[in-house]
Each structure stands twice: as C-alpha cells, then as structure tokens.
Amino acid sequence: MNIIVQFMKRNYKILLVVLTLSVALLGFSLFPTKKASDPEKDKMLIELLTFVIEKGHYNPAKIDDTFSKGVYKDYLNALDPSKRFFLQSDIDEFSKYEMQIDDQILNKELTFFDLTYARLMKRMDESKDYYKIALEKPFDYKKNETINTEYEKLPYAKNVQELKERWRLQVKLSALSSLVEKQKLEEDLLKDKNKTLEERLQDYRTSMGDKITPELEKKFIADVEKKKNQAPKTYEQLEKETRESTLNSLNDNFNFIKDLDREDWFSVYVNAISSRFDPHTSYFGPSEKEKFDVSMSGKLEGIGARLQKKNDFTEITELISGGPAWRGKQLESGDVVLKVAQGDAEPVDVVGMRLDDVVKKIKGPKGTEVRLTVKKTDGTIKVITIIRDEVEIEETYVKSSVVEKDGFKYGIIYLPKFYIDFEDQNSRDAGKDVALEVERLKAAGVQGIVMDVRDNGGGSLKTVVDIAGLFISQGPIVQIKSAAGKKEVLYDRDAKVQWDGPLVVMINEFSASASEILAAAIQDYKRGVVIGSKQSYGKGTVQNVIDLNQFVRGSTYGDLGALKTTTQKFYRINGGSTQLEGVKSDIAIPDRYAYLKMGERDIENAMPWDKIDAAEYKIWDKQNNFDLTIEKSRQRMSNNSQLNLIDDNAKWLDERNKENIYSLNIDKFKAEQKALDEKNKKYKPISDYKNAFDFKSLPYEVEQINNDPILKEKRERWHESLSKDIYIEEAIHILNDLQSENGKGLTTKVKKDKLVKS
Incomplete structure (x- = not known):
C-alpha cells in the first residue's frame, strides 16, 4: 500500500494529506454500494463538490465551456470506452449538451446525466442479444478479417447493424484466443503422452526456470494425473467450448452490470467532473471511502498485485513484495488481465468489466487457486496460475x-x-x-x-x-x-x-x-x-481527503462520501517542481x-510544471x-551488451504497443503469436541475466x-x-x-x- 496519511489542521477540521499516486493505482473502483437513488442528494453532492474544490483546490479550473467539453469527453469515454453501446445518433443527441454541462453543474441540473443514463441502460439491454446471436454458430476462422482494438480512435457505429458487427468481431477475438490456447494444451498433451511423470516434470522445470514454485509443481502434477487417461479433444469440441465459455463470461459481466443502479453511474459522472480539475482529484462514495480507510492498514489479501483500469482493460501496475504473485515470478507490471478462472472452472472474460468486479474475482481465501489469462507487454497471451495467500505488511x-x-x-x-x-x-x-x-x-x-x-x-x-x-x-x-x-x-x-x-x-x-x-x-x-x-x-502535488458530511448539518441524505482534491504543490530546493x-x-x-x-x-489534464525561487542550501563538498x-x-x-539488449527490447515493446490490428484468421493469428514467441527468444537473456555478486x-x-x-x-x-x-x-x-x-x-x-x- 502506497498511501500514508498525515493529520494537519486547516480550514476543514482535520484533513488527510496524501503523498502518493492516484487511488486508481491501488485498484479501487469509484462505485459506491447499491442504494436507492435520490436526485436531491445528487444535486447536493454536485453543489458540495464544486464548493469544496473551488475553495480548496490548488488551482481550480474555471467551470466554463472548455471545462464542459472536457467533462463531456471523459464521461462518455467512461460509459462506453470500447464504443460497443452508443450509436452515432445517440452521440449526436448528446452533443447539444457538450457546451452546457458547466451551466448544469452551476445550476444543479441533471438533464444531461439523466439522458445518458437512460440511454445507456437501453443500449446495454439491447447489446445482450448481439453477442448471444454472434455466439450461436461456429465462427469461420478461415475467413480473412481483422479487428482494430484502438477504441479511442474508432468512430461510433452508424447503425444497429454496424454495432452488431462490432460485437461479433470482439467476441470472435475472445473465442479465438481461447481456442488457440486450448489447441496448444491439447498438442502438448499428445507430445507428452509417452513420457513418464518425472520426465514431464523435468521438462516443466526446465521451461519454467527460476519461475518454478512448489505450488506450481503441485498444480502441474495434479493436471498431469487428471489428464492421464483423457482422450484428445477434436477441433469441433474445442471450438464449441470456447464459444460457451465466452458466452458465460459475457453473461457474468452483464449480470454485474445489472446490479449497478443510478447512484453507481452517477458516481461515474461526478468523477468525470472532479477529474477535470486534475487527475488526482476524485470522489469517494461511502463504501470507497471505507475501502480507502481500510487500505491505510497495509494489510492486503489475494495475489498481492495492484490493478488499474485503462479504457476497457485491467492492467497490473505493481506486485507486492512477498505476495504470491511476486513469489510466482510470472506476473509482471504492465500485464493486461483478459480472463480470470477459479481453480479448474472455465475462465471468465473480464475485458470491459469494472475494476471493482475484476478485483473481486481475483481476490479469494488463502490457499485457493486463481488462473489469470494475461496479455504480456510483448503481445503474447499467457495463463498464470497463482495460489492466493495473505500479503504480509512486513514486506512494506x-x-x-x-x-x-x-x-x-x-x-x-x-x-x-x-x-x-x-x-x-x-x-x-x-x-x-x-x-x-x-x-x-x-x-x-x-x-x-x-x-x-x-x-x-x-x-x-x-x-x-x-x-x-x-x-x-x-x-x-x-x-x-x-x-x-x-x-x-x-x-x-x-x-x-x-x-x-x-x-x-x-x-x-x-x-x-x-x-x-x-x-x-x-x-x-x-x-x-x-x-x-x-x-x-x-507527481509533484499533494492531495487532501475531505469528509463531505461535515458541511451538511442534520443531513437526511445519509453518507455523502469524501473528496480527494489537490491542495499543494512540491518544489525542489533548487526551485523547480x-x-x-x-x-x-x-x-x-x-x-x-x-x-x-x-x-x-x-x-491529459495533469497540472503544469513551474518553478519558484530556490531555497538557500550548500552543495555537499x-x-x-x-x-x-x-x-x-x-x-x-555504452559497452554493456545486456543494457543494449534491454534498450532494444524497450523500443520493440513500444512498437508492439502501437499495434492494435489483430487477424481473426486462425492461421494468421497463430503465426502472429509464433512470431512473437520467436522474437521473445532474442530477449530471453534479459530474464536469464545474473550478476557476479x-x-x-x-x-x-x-x-x-x-x-x-x-x-x-x-x-x-x-x-x-x-x-x-x-x-x-x-x-x-x-x-x-x-x-x-x-x-x-x-x-x-x-x-x-x-x-x-x-
């Protein structure tokens, strides 16, 4: 846990000074728990937020048309990051509010939110049919077609037919990646059929190298025993399984969405407003404030990894030293979690799922198993098995x-x-x-x-x-x-x-x-x-966490949550920020x-760099x-070949990060994955390196x-x-x-x- 608090007396009773990265880096979602909606409470909340930010923020942005355009863009991106719900006609209707959100904020109007919320619920309900229809029949994986996953630059679908096609391509990509993964497992099973358990285990140890752990060995042996008398599955069986698992994952995802209510989505709107002041200003609903307080204890459970949301994807940002993910040596910062499976159960697709729900699926009791399907920074897809454990605070x-x-x-x-x-x-x-x-x-x-x-x-x-x-x-x-x-x-x-x-x-x-x-x-x-x-x-800014309840005496609205807002800026002793x-x-x-x-x-809207007068100090002599x-x-x-290889790898990763077109032809998809695997062999010396100390x-x-x-x-x-x-x-x-x-x-x-x- 990276957040440490310090109590300081200021204008708002006691404020918590937070010197860290944004809460998003800790894997918190910004959704409160499910409660009955109250529009009057929502209006009160917006009034409180704007009042506290304008009075306490280090450099509050002016709530004008420019501010309105920023909220509009961020909010729609938060609602539909992969552009699989709204139609262009919806956006055309919403666009008349692009320059009016500032006025609605100041006048405590909810017209824009009410419109977008109602339309999103309608579009989400309709989209269930799109993916179900797409998964009814086998996909044609010999067909030459591609999908572009750079959602930010994609236009919205012009009509329902185009939206259905977007869903079809997305679910086909998910099913294809699972199919290729399952085929590889079947191929490995056939290759190992005539080997003894000890020979297989030795091969596994060799392939894993220093990433092997007792837990993974135990899991490997159990899998071998389970599959010992198992007949190879046909292509048709595997293809059907992948469509079924993809369908189940999407159904699970939409079941989570169904549990969200108006207040949940209103938190998204509130945070689109808050974050326009700067990236580290955000609203905590009542339950998120409770999580924030609990996190201060430093006691973490699960796999020992921190997550953050990037558009439709969940990314690993940090491994906690001493935790099971850290001990396993397979999961890395930058890995993107695509699917989560509990033990031997079918994996659930978590692309598009809200962060809080992804965290819930990954967390679990000590000693239980979770399998993560992740996309590595080099583009390869890996399945990583982790035995959950308690992450001890000692390692912090x-x-x-x-x-x-x-x-x-x-x-x-x-x-x-x-x-x-x-x-x-x-x-x-x-x-x-x-x-x-x-x-x-x-x-x-x-x-x-x-x-x-x-x-x-x-x-x-x-x-x-x-x-x-x-x-x-x-x-x-x-x-x-x-x-x-x-x-x-x-x-x-x-x-x-x-x-x-x-x-x-x-x-x-x-x-x-x-x-x-x-x-x-x-x-x-x-x-x-x-x-x-x-x-x-x-990050050269300081945030205060302010309890909003202190501003409303005798409130009948219940817990109003808290606001984290930027109030100060750091400067070096040489004057630079x-x-x-x-x-x-x-x-x-x-x-x-x-x-x-x-x-x-x-x-995008990070606060700028500036400088002030230097302090008086004496250089160490x-x-x-x-x-x-x-x-x-x-x-x-300059003469170190290992560092030169690392730099070459970094440039390649940057190039890979810019590639967003995936083939949905199974032969080409496999060829792409094989090429990535071959390229990775060039960089294997990076992980194999050992110094002389x-x-x-x-x-x-x-x-x-x-x-x-x-x-x-x-x-x-x-x-x-x-x-x-x-x-x-x-x-x-x-x-x-x-x-x-x-x-x-x-x-x-x-x-x-x-x-x-x-």
Missing part, C-alpha cells in the same frame, strides 16, 4: 542487504514506501527504520550505501525529511506552495550526518511523490548519484518501459570525484531467519532478485568508483574493519 517495511566488491563492503537499503502512523506513536516509522538500518550497515563495516526507492509511490512527508536528513548536515529538503500562494520550506535541523560516505539513490518511472522529493534533495545537494530510469513518475518532469537521473539506465507512456506527463564517476558509468554502460543479510536478520522459514524464503528470493538485477550491479560499480577514486582505497577499508572489530 524497509530492509537491507550487504555485498562485497574488490574487497569493499556495500549496503543496499530498499524502501518500498515512506510509512508512518500518526495515531499510533508505537508503530513503525520509515524515518526511524532507515536510520536504524544505516547504523546496522555502519556496524557491518560498509563503505557505501545504495538507497533503493524504485517502485516507491510515496508516503509521509515527515519521513522524507527525516531520511534525507540522515545524509546531510542540515538544511532545506523540500518546498511546498499552497493554493493561497504561501510558501513553506521544510528543513532538516539536525546537524548530525548519520552517513557521510558514498551514496547512490535508485529510482524508476514508478518512483513518485515522496520518492521524488528524496531523490531531488540528494541530487540538488550533489550528495549522491541518482541512477535509474530517464526520469521518475512526475517535480510535477511532470519528475527527477531526471544523473545516470539514465535503459529499462523495458523507457518508451511507454506511463508517467504523469502522459496524463566531500565527494570530489562526482563527475568522474558519472562519466565512468556512462562509458561502462553475492547478497547477504545482516547478522541480526540471520538470527531471525534461522527461526522463521517464511522470512528465510522472502530474503532468499530478494537476494536472488538482486543477483539478477543489472541496475543494482551498476549501482555497486558506482559506489566502488566513488570509494576508490576518492582517495580512500584499501587504507580506509582496513581502518574501518579495525574499528568494527574493536
């Missing part, structure tokens, strides 16, 4: 490891988030925990430290200041500007420097908010070398997602070989590991991932350059070792 805490190179010892500190609990003074605090790890690493005799905040989406501002303060004498860490224009500078006022040796900070494109503040401060002081992706995420631009690495290292649009800068170290790293990387736990943790097999497995897996991490490898090389080129050499090493031993 800081941890460290030690490694040696050329006789020197270095420490790696991994911080997944900037956590703190302001209500519980006895709870863990990232600032204190990092300080403790630094002391432990010093006691172990390290000569350099890597601070790893990759994939860290943010957290408490207080802990950022505390952690940055461990590495400087004293001075400003971050500047904050409020909606009223007031500037505040947050300082580290402790003159003590807990670590004054070589320092590297690692970031990637998912390092956001508080992580960017830390990296920016270290970079501005020239205290350490920032390495990683070309730039970090670029981290908004949009993020933090640019001193040493940019190629990564697989370098060319994909995944940052704040890629969001104890690292006299900073520029030389950066140059040596760049030279080293041996990572170990600190002495105190070794004692804990001896008594805790689960912790032992977690640390072994972390150390294994570090040993395959080319970015950590380069960070260690940089520390070595900072150490050896700084005039310290072996003398310093021996001297420090003696100090430790004494």
Whole structure:
C-alpha cells in the first residue's frame, strides 16, 4: 500500500494529506454500494463538490465551456470506452449538451446525466442479444478479417447493424484466443503422452526456470494425473467450448452490470467532473471511502498485485513484495488481465468489466487457486496460475542487504514506501527504520550505501525529511506552495550526518511523490548519484481527503462520501517542481518501459510544471570525484551488451504497443503469436541475466531467519532478485568508483574493519 496519511489542521477540521499516486493505482473502483437513488442528494453532492474544490483546490479550473467539453469527453469515454453501446445518433443527441454541462453543474441540473443514463441502460439491454446471436454458430476462422482494438480512435457505429458487427468481431477475438490456447494444451498433451511423470516434470522445470514454485509443481502434477487417461479433444469440441465459455463470461459481466443502479453511474459522472480539475482529484462514495480507510492498514489479501483500469482493460501496475504473485515470478507490471478462472472452472472474460468486479474475482481465501489469462507487454497471451495467500505488511517495511566488491563492503537499503502512523506513536516509522538500518550497515563495516526507492509511490512527508536528513548536515529538503500562494520550506535541523560516505539513490518511472522529493534533495545537494530510469513518475502535488458530511448539518441524505482534491504543490530546493518532469537521473539506465507512456506527463489534464525561487542550501563538498564517476558509468554502460539488449527490447515493446490490428484468421493469428514467441527468444537473456555478486543479510536478520522459514524464503528470493538485477550491479560499480577514486582505497577499508572489530 502506497498511501500514508498525515493529520494537519486547516480550514476543514482535520484533513488527510496524501503523498502518493492516484487511488486508481491501488485498484479501487469509484462505485459506491447499491442504494436507492435520490436526485436531491445528487444535486447536493454536485453543489458540495464544486464548493469544496473551488475553495480548496490548488488551482481550480474555471467551470466554463472548455471545462464542459472536457467533462463531456471523459464521461462518455467512461460509459462506453470500447464504443460497443452508443450509436452515432445517440452521440449526436448528446452533443447539444457538450457546451452546457458547466451551466448544469452551476445550476444543479441533471438533464444531461439523466439522458445518458437512460440511454445507456437501453443500449446495454439491447447489446445482450448481439453477442448471444454472434455466439450461436461456429465462427469461420478461415475467413480473412481483422479487428482494430484502438477504441479511442474508432468512430461510433452508424447503425444497429454496424454495432452488431462490432460485437461479433470482439467476441470472435475472445473465442479465438481461447481456442488457440486450448489447441496448444491439447498438442502438448499428445507430445507428452509417452513420457513418464518425472520426465514431464523435468521438462516443466526446465521451461519454467527460476519461475518454478512448489505450488506450481503441485498444480502441474495434479493436471498431469487428471489428464492421464483423457482422450484428445477434436477441433469441433474445442471450438464449441470456447464459444460457451465466452458466452458465460459475457453473461457474468452483464449480470454485474445489472446490479449497478443510478447512484453507481452517477458516481461515474461526478468523477468525470472532479477529474477535470486534475487527475488526482476524485470522489469517494461511502463504501470507497471505507475501502480507502481500510487500505491505510497495509494489510492486503489475494495475489498481492495492484490493478488499474485503462479504457476497457485491467492492467497490473505493481506486485507486492512477498505476495504470491511476486513469489510466482510470472506476473509482471504492465500485464493486461483478459480472463480470470477459479481453480479448474472455465475462465471468465473480464475485458470491459469494472475494476471493482475484476478485483473481486481475483481476490479469494488463502490457499485457493486463481488462473489469470494475461496479455504480456510483448503481445503474447499467457495463463498464470497463482495460489492466493495473505500479503504480509512486513514486506512494506524497509530492509537491507550487504555485498562485497574488490574487497569493499556495500549496503543496499530498499524502501518500498515512506510509512508512518500518526495515531499510533508505537508503530513503525520509515524515518526511524532507515536510520536504524544505516547504523546496522555502519556496524557491518560498509563503505557505501545504495538507497533503493524504485517502485516507491510515496508516503509521509515527515519521513522524507527525516531520511534525507540522515545524509546531510542540515538544511532545506523540500518546498511546498499552497493554493493561497504561501510558501513553506521544510528543513532538516539536525546537524548530525548519520552517513557521510558514498551514496547512490535508485529510482524508476514508478518512483513518485515522496520518492521524488528524496531523490531531488540528494541530487540538488550533489550528495549522491541518482541512477535509474530517464526520469521518475512526475507527481509533484499533494492531495487532501475531505469528509463531505461535515458541511451538511442534520443531513437526511445519509453518507455523502469524501473528496480527494489537490491542495499543494512540491518544489525542489533548487526551485523547480517535480510535477511532470519528475527527477531526471544523473545516470539514465535503459529499462523495458523507457518508451511507454506511463508517467504523469502522459496524463491529459495533469497540472503544469513551474518553478519558484530556490531555497538557500550548500552543495555537499566531500565527494570530489562526482563527475568522474558519472562519466565512468556512462562509458561502462555504452559497452554493456545486456543494457543494449534491454534498450532494444524497450523500443520493440513500444512498437508492439502501437499495434492494435489483430487477424481473426486462425492461421494468421497463430503465426502472429509464433512470431512473437520467436522474437521473445532474442530477449530471453534479459530474464536469464545474473550478476557476479553475492547478497547477504545482516547478522541480526540471520538470527531471525534461522527461526522463521517464511522470512528465510522472502530474503532468499530478494537476494536472488538482486543477483539478477543489472541496475543494482551498476549501482555497486558506482559506489566502488566513488570509494576508490576518492582517495580512500584499501587504507580506509582496513581502518574501518579495525574499528568494527574493536
């Protein structure tokens, strides 16, 4: 969980300051629970939202015709992202309101919403017949036809016949992908027919490599036993099965939709309004606010993955360290979930399903099995089996490891988030925990430290200041500007420097908010070398979560929910904002997602970058070989074939991401999948890579590991991932350059070792 809250007194009693990515990244939907609709409550809600946003937002957009056009576009896209419900005639009718929504908001009118809601219900009801008719008879997979899945650029259907054809192509694609998958399984069954169980298991282990787990082996053996005497299925049987499973999936999807009421869809409209102020301003219905509060505990269940909605698709945005998906090593950030199956049951198509319902299907009791059909970033389709488990909060805490190179010892500190609990003074605090790890690493005799905040989406501002303060004498860490224009500078006022040796900070494109503040401060002081992706995420804003119920005394409307709105902006101590631009690495290292649009800068109505006056600060002057170290790293990387391969893979993924035309001819479809598989072989060395380092736990943790097999497995897996991490490898090389080129050499090493031993 990336959200940490801090209580601050402002005009609205108590506000929750959230320093993180948007809630969408955590996999929350914005639908409240099913309740009776009340138009008067809806009007009250719109009035409250506009009042609170206009009074509290950092830079509220003017509610005018331009605003109206933005709401119109976002709202219709939210209702029908794949353009499979509305006709062009509907859009023509809706379009007269495109420039009137601003007036309706200010006058608390619901005409546009009522019209679109009623029409959507009608079109959805009609569309059930379209897919049912399409799935009644076998598809002709020899016919040469294609489907374009770039829905955003597709026009709306001109008539019902064209809409039916759009549905036919969509369900045919779903059935075809299932058919090819089933045929491959049947082919594998025939190939393995004469092999012993041990031979099959060995083949499976070889194909899976380091991704194998005891759970997957157990599942594989059970599948082999189940299919031992099973006769191969014919093409006709498989084709019929795929149509039946596709029909069942769509029926399930529409059953979920049927459970939604007017209030559910009104939340979509409200969020289309809220998000036009900026991407991180959004409305929480009563049940979503409850989920938000529960999420603060950090206890996650299920497979340990965070999801977000992208048009009609559900995408994996993050794997929780220590969770079952993370342990399985098959699911990755960027994977798109197409289908979900419970154990041996038929998979359910989740394309077009609302995020909350996809999450419900993936979640489940500990020990149960879920199978995800996912589209990888390279375009291949994979079925991934995961045994659900509880994702322990311990893995959200800081941890460290030690490694040696050329006789020197270095420490790696991994911080997944900037956590703190302001209500519980006895709870863990990232600032204190990092300080403790630094002391432990010093006691172990390290000569350099890597601070790893990759994939860290943010957290408490207080802990950022505390952690940055461990590495400087004293001075400003971050500047904050409020909606009223007031500037505040947050300082580290402790003159003590807990670590004054070589320092590297690692970031990637998912390092956001508080992580960017830390990296920016270290970079501005020239205290350490920032390495990683070309730039970090670029979220330089602060959100407050405001309980809307406090504004209505004696309300008879029930719970009105809450609003998350942007109230402040971060600025580096050099005056530049981290908004949009993020933090640019001193040493940019190629990564697989370098060319994909995944940052704040890629969001249409993100707040702009700007700058204010710099704070007064003194550059760190104890690292006299900073520029030389950066140059040596760049030279080293330019000759690194593995990094060149990663960059080539990133460019290919970007090209694949732009390809949205799929053949519905089975031979061509198979050929496309085979070509993707062949292309993937070129990039297999990326996942097979292993550096030359041996990572170990600190002495105190070794004692804990001896008594805790689960912790032992977690640390072994972390150390294994570090040993395959080319970015950590380069960070260690940089520390070595900072150490050896700084005039310290072996003398310093021996001297420090003696100090430790004494």
